Amino acid sequence: MPSPLSSLLPLADSLPAEEGARDCALTSLVRRLANAASLPPEAAALTLRLARSDLLNLYSGFALGAFASVLTRFRPRRFPPVAQARLHDRLRTLLTLPPARAEALSWLGAALQGELTALLRERLSQARSLPRRLAAGALGVVNLLPAESDRTPEYEFALALLRLLLESADFTLPDPEFTALLAAVEDWVGAFPYFPEGRLRDLFLALHGLELTPPQRQALRERLLAWRDLERYPPYRSFPNRRAYLRSLRRALGWSGPLASLTEWAGRVLNPGPVHPEPPDEETARRHRSLRLSTLIPGLALLARQDESAFPPLFEAFTELLRQYLLSLQLGGSVECEWALLDLLPAALAHPCWLERLAQTLETFRFYRLSENAPRELAERAPRLTPSALATLLDLRRRFPKHEWILQTLEGCAAPDPFADLERADRPRWRLTRSDAGLTPAAQDSLQERLASSLDPEPVEAALRLLSHPDPSRAPLADALALTLTRRLQEGMPLPAEWVAELARNDEALRRVLLRLSASLSAEAAPLPHDFLRHLSDALYALPALPPNKLTAACLCDPQNPLQSGLPLAQRLDEAAGLLLGRGDEAEILARLQRLLPPDPPDLALMAQLERRQDAPALRIAAAHPRLLPILVEAWPSGSQTRAGAPRRLALARALTFAAPQHVLPLLRELFYLAVELCTVWSEAGGMPRHFPEFFWEANPLAQQVLKTVVQLEPVCPQAVNLLEEIILAHYNVPEGGFNGPTFSPGVIEREILPLMVNRFVSPQAIPALVHLLQRDYPPEQRREQTISKCALQWLTNVSTLTPDQQATLWQHGYASPDLLTRALALLALGRQRPLTEQTWQTVRRLLRSSSLTLYNQRQREIARLKRQGADFFFGVPGQVFLLKGVAVALAAEWRQDPNLLTPAQRADLQDSLRQAASSFQRTLEARLTTGSHAGFGQEHSPLRALALSLCDAVHRSPDDDPDWLLHPADLAYLTSVVSERIFL
Incomplete structure (x- = not known):
C-alpha cells in the first residue's frame, strides 16, 4: 500500500519556476512532511534534499551579504529581509524532522570548524554534472566576496543555524548535539592564536533561553571555570614557528581559497623563527582580565539561573570584575561591569536569596546605578519577578537607599516584552523566551497588600516603577498606590518630586488624590500641601501630551493660581478633579487658558513693581517692548534656565494640539509672535554673555512647539499653511544669533515635523495654498x-x-x-x-x-x-x-x-x-x-x-x-x- 506521503514526491519534482510561487510551494511541502506521523524512506530522502537546499540558501544569503545576523534580535543592527524570515521559518519546521536535523548538525559542525566549503564541495560531488559545475563556480565567487562585517559568512551561518536548532527543539539541545557544540568551542580555544572572547559572547547570546540538563550544566561549568585561568588559556598564544602562527590565524579569520594559499606561501618564505606575544603592561593585563571575566559571566549566569550551585563561582568572577573596575576608575571603564550585572540579575531574581549578596558586593565597590537604557536591556534577558524576589528587593531598597539599580531592576521587570512580535500564528509550538517572565500576578498582589498595610516609601517607589509602562492589568496596583499617596499627604508626609512626576502620568490615580485632598481641606483636617501642588503642577506642565482640560487642571493646582480664578484652594482642586474626567466646554476652557499669555496692553502697576527693583536693563526692555513687562516681573526659580511662567506657556502650545483650528490658530500665532519677540530682545541685548538668557531658552522650544502644534491641526486650513510658512521663514528673518540652528533645521523638520503631518485631513481650500x-x-x-x-x-x-x-x-x-x-x-x-x-x-x-x-x-x-x-x-x-x-x-x-x-x-x-x-x-x-x-x-x-x-x-x-x-x-x-x-x- 503506498504511503500517504507518496503524492508529495511528484510535487517536489515539479515546483514552479517563478520564485515567489516556488517559495510558497516549498513551505507547504515542508509543513505536510512535518505533520506526518512517520517518514518512509522516500519521504526521508525528500526531507534530506529539501534540508540541503534550504541550508545552502541560508549560507548563500550570508555569503552574499544579503542576510542580517541572527543576533539582530538581541543587538539591533539592520532589519532582516523577508526572504531570510521565510527561510528561517521553513527551516524551523524542517529541523523537527530527524533526517533534516542530522544534516543540519553536520553543516553546523563544519561551519564552527571553518570547514563548510569542504563539506559543500563533498556534497556537490554527489550531484549531477552541470549543477555541480555551476555550484562549484558560485562557491568560488562567494569566497572572493568581501564580508559586510568582521564576521565570516560561515560564522554567521553557524550562529543562525544554532539558533534555529535551539528553537525547533523547544529551547533544548540533546546531549550529542550539546557535546558536539562544546567540542567545537574547545577547538576554537585550542586552534586560534587568541582566546575567542568575542565568539563566546556571541555564542551565549545565540543560546539565550536554553534549558540545560544536569550533565550538560556540569560539562559547561567545568569548561567555564577552566577558561578563567589566564596562564593555561592566555589571551595570545605562542607558536614554534611563523608557519604555524599563520595557519592558526587563517583558521581564526576564516580565510580560504587564494587567501589561504597566500598565507601558506608566506609561512614558507618569512622568518621561520618562533612567534611570541609581547609581554603586556599592567593596564593591558587588567584589560585582558576584565574582558575574560565579562565573557564568562553570561555563561555562569546561564547556569546559575537553572542551578543554584553555580552562584559561588559566578559571584567570585563578578567580584573580581568589580575589583578590576575599581582599579580603572581613572579611565572611566564600567561597561563590562554593567553587562555582567545585567546578565547576573535574572539569575539572582530566580533565586532571591542571592540578591542579598549581590547588594553587599555592589555596596563594597560603590556601584549604585546602571545606565538609562539598562531597564530595556534587562527586559531582553527575560527576568521574572516573584513575590519572594519583590520582598527581597524592597528590603534591600530600605537598607541600601543609594542603590538605584534596585528600582531599575523593577522597571526592567515591568517593561513590555521586546520580542512580542516574534510569535507567529502558524508556529504555536514555538515557546517565547519571555512567556513566563516579568511581573507575576502573585507579586503584584503582594505589593498591593504592602501598599494598603503601611506607609513605607519602598513599596511606593516599587509601584511607581512598575507602573512606568502602561498596562491595563495593573489598574488595581494604580488604585492602591493612589490611596497610599493620599494617606501620606493627609498625615503631612512630603512626597518626593520623583513620585509626583510619576503620579502626574496616571489620570485616575491623580483624580482620586485631588478629590481626597479637596475633602480634607474643606474640613480643615490637613495642612495646605503647597510643596506637593507645586511639584504636581510642574510635572503636569512637562507632560508631552497635555489636553486643554488637563492643562487647566494643572493651573488650578498651581499655588501661584495663574488663571486668577478667585476660588479657594479646596474648590480649585475639586474642579481640577472634574476636569480630569473630561468635563468642560472647549471654548470656555481656551478662554481661561488665554490668561497664560502676557496681556496687551500690560498692567501699568507692573511697571512700578519693576521700577522698585531698579533693574535698568529690564526697564529699557519694558519701554521698548511693553508686552514683555509681565514676563520681566515673573519670578526666576533657582536652578532654572527660564522664568516661572515659561513652562506654562510651553504647555499651552502643546495643549492647543487637541482643539479645533478655528479656536486655536489665533492663540498659536500670538504664541509664535511672543517667541519671536523674546528671541529678538535677546539677540539685540549685546555680546556674549547677553542679558536675558532666559528669553533665549524660552523662545526656541516655544517656537518649535508652535510649529509642531500647527502641523497637527485638522482639518488643515489656509491659515495653518500660511502660519507654517511664516514660522519657518522666521528663522532667516530674526536678527543674527536669534533662533538657534537646530530649531528649524532640515534634520528637525524631517525627523520631528513631517511624521506629525501624516494622514491629516486637508480641506479643499488649503490645497491651492x-x-x-x-x-x-x-x-x-x-x-x-x-x-x-x-x-x-x-x-x-x-x-x-x-x-x-x-x-x-x-x-x-x-x-x-x-x-x-x-x-x-x-x-x-x-x-x-x-x-x-x-x-x-x-x-x-x-x-x-x-x-x-x-x-x-x-x-x-x-x-x-x-x-x-x-x-x-x-x-x-x-x-x-x-x-x-x-x-x-x-x-x-x-x-x-x-x-x-x-x-x-x-x-x-x-x-x-x-x-x-x-x-x-x-x-x-x-x-x-x-x-x-x-x-x-x-x-x-x-x-x-x-x-x-x-x-x-x-x-x-x-x-x-x-x-x-x-x-x-x-x-x-x-x-x-x-x-x-x-x-x-
Whole structure:
C-alpha cells in the first residue's frame, strides 16, 4: 500500500519556476512532511534534499551579504529581509524532522570548524554534472566576496543555524548535539592564536533561553571555570614557528581559497623563527582580565539561573570584575561591569536569596546605578519577578537607599516584552523566551497588600516603577498606590518630586488624590500641601501630551493660581478633579487658558513693581517692548534656565494640539509672535554673555512647539499653511544669533515635523495654498534646504483630488528636485491622485523594472553633474536612490488594493513588474549597494519616518519598524508580491 506521503514526491519534482510561487510551494511541502506521523524512506530522502537546499540558501544569503545576523534580535543592527524570515521559518519546521536535523548538525559542525566549503564541495560531488559545475563556480565567487562585517559568512551561518536548532527543539539541545557544540568551542580555544572572547559572547547570546540538563550544566561549568585561568588559556598564544602562527590565524579569520594559499606561501618564505606575544603592561593585563571575566559571566549566569550551585563561582568572577573596575576608575571603564550585572540579575531574581549578596558586593565597590537604557536591556534577558524576589528587593531598597539599580531592576521587570512580535500564528509550538517572565500576578498582589498595610516609601517607589509602562492589568496596583499617596499627604508626609512626576502620568490615580485632598481641606483636617501642588503642577506642565482640560487642571493646582480664578484652594482642586474626567466646554476652557499669555496692553502697576527693583536693563526692555513687562516681573526659580511662567506657556502650545483650528490658530500665532519677540530682545541685548538668557531658552522650544502644534491641526486650513510658512521663514528673518540652528533645521523638520503631518485631513481650500508654496521664490538657504516644500508635499500626500495643473507643479517643483526626500514625497503625492495619470503610471513602472545597478549609476552621474554645476545641496551617498524605488513598490501595493483603479492589463503588468523587482539577484545587489547608505538612525531619528508611516500599512509593515526598509525595495517587492501575511523574524 503506498504511503500517504507518496503524492508529495511528484510535487517536489515539479515546483514552479517563478520564485515567489516556488517559495510558497516549498513551505507547504515542508509543513505536510512535518505533520506526518512517520517518514518512509522516500519521504526521508525528500526531507534530506529539501534540508540541503534550504541550508545552502541560508549560507548563500550570508555569503552574499544579503542576510542580517541572527543576533539582530538581541543587538539591533539592520532589519532582516523577508526572504531570510521565510527561510528561517521553513527551516524551523524542517529541523523537527530527524533526517533534516542530522544534516543540519553536520553543516553546523563544519561551519564552527571553518570547514563548510569542504563539506559543500563533498556534497556537490554527489550531484549531477552541470549543477555541480555551476555550484562549484558560485562557491568560488562567494569566497572572493568581501564580508559586510568582521564576521565570516560561515560564522554567521553557524550562529543562525544554532539558533534555529535551539528553537525547533523547544529551547533544548540533546546531549550529542550539546557535546558536539562544546567540542567545537574547545577547538576554537585550542586552534586560534587568541582566546575567542568575542565568539563566546556571541555564542551565549545565540543560546539565550536554553534549558540545560544536569550533565550538560556540569560539562559547561567545568569548561567555564577552566577558561578563567589566564596562564593555561592566555589571551595570545605562542607558536614554534611563523608557519604555524599563520595557519592558526587563517583558521581564526576564516580565510580560504587564494587567501589561504597566500598565507601558506608566506609561512614558507618569512622568518621561520618562533612567534611570541609581547609581554603586556599592567593596564593591558587588567584589560585582558576584565574582558575574560565579562565573557564568562553570561555563561555562569546561564547556569546559575537553572542551578543554584553555580552562584559561588559566578559571584567570585563578578567580584573580581568589580575589583578590576575599581582599579580603572581613572579611565572611566564600567561597561563590562554593567553587562555582567545585567546578565547576573535574572539569575539572582530566580533565586532571591542571592540578591542579598549581590547588594553587599555592589555596596563594597560603590556601584549604585546602571545606565538609562539598562531597564530595556534587562527586559531582553527575560527576568521574572516573584513575590519572594519583590520582598527581597524592597528590603534591600530600605537598607541600601543609594542603590538605584534596585528600582531599575523593577522597571526592567515591568517593561513590555521586546520580542512580542516574534510569535507567529502558524508556529504555536514555538515557546517565547519571555512567556513566563516579568511581573507575576502573585507579586503584584503582594505589593498591593504592602501598599494598603503601611506607609513605607519602598513599596511606593516599587509601584511607581512598575507602573512606568502602561498596562491595563495593573489598574488595581494604580488604585492602591493612589490611596497610599493620599494617606501620606493627609498625615503631612512630603512626597518626593520623583513620585509626583510619576503620579502626574496616571489620570485616575491623580483624580482620586485631588478629590481626597479637596475633602480634607474643606474640613480643615490637613495642612495646605503647597510643596506637593507645586511639584504636581510642574510635572503636569512637562507632560508631552497635555489636553486643554488637563492643562487647566494643572493651573488650578498651581499655588501661584495663574488663571486668577478667585476660588479657594479646596474648590480649585475639586474642579481640577472634574476636569480630569473630561468635563468642560472647549471654548470656555481656551478662554481661561488665554490668561497664560502676557496681556496687551500690560498692567501699568507692573511697571512700578519693576521700577522698585531698579533693574535698568529690564526697564529699557519694558519701554521698548511693553508686552514683555509681565514676563520681566515673573519670578526666576533657582536652578532654572527660564522664568516661572515659561513652562506654562510651553504647555499651552502643546495643549492647543487637541482643539479645533478655528479656536486655536489665533492663540498659536500670538504664541509664535511672543517667541519671536523674546528671541529678538535677546539677540539685540549685546555680546556674549547677553542679558536675558532666559528669553533665549524660552523662545526656541516655544517656537518649535508652535510649529509642531500647527502641523497637527485638522482639518488643515489656509491659515495653518500660511502660519507654517511664516514660522519657518522666521528663522532667516530674526536678527543674527536669534533662533538657534537646530530649531528649524532640515534634520528637525524631517525627523520631528513631517511624521506629525501624516494622514491629516486637508480641506479643499488649503490645497491651492499648499501648491503655491512649491512655486514661491525663497531665500537661497531655503531653496537648498527645501523644508517648506517638504512640509507642503507631506500634507499633499493626504490629498487625492489635485487638478492636472497642480500635478504638473508637483512634477516640475517636486519630482525634479535634486533632494531625494523631496522627490520621494512628490512621487508619493502624485501616486495617490485619482484617477491615475499616465505619467505617474509610467514613472512607477519604470522604477520597478529598472535594475538597482542602473539606478545607482544614474544617481552617481547626477551627483557628479550637479556638483560640476555648483549646486549647493547635500546629496548623501548614491545608494539612497533606492528610496524612490521603495516608494514605487509601496505605491504599487496601494494600487493593487484598490479594485477599481487599474485595468486588468495594468494589474497584470504591475504584478510582473513587482516579480521582476523582487528577484533574488536584485535583493543581493541592493544589500551590497546600500552598505553605508542607510539614511536613518533607528525609527525615532530617521528622516524617512514620515514616508514609512505613510506607506507601512500598504506593505504589511509595523509603524514601529525601522524606516530603512524603504531603502530595500527588492525585499519590499518580495514581501508585496509573495507574502500576504505579516512577517516577523
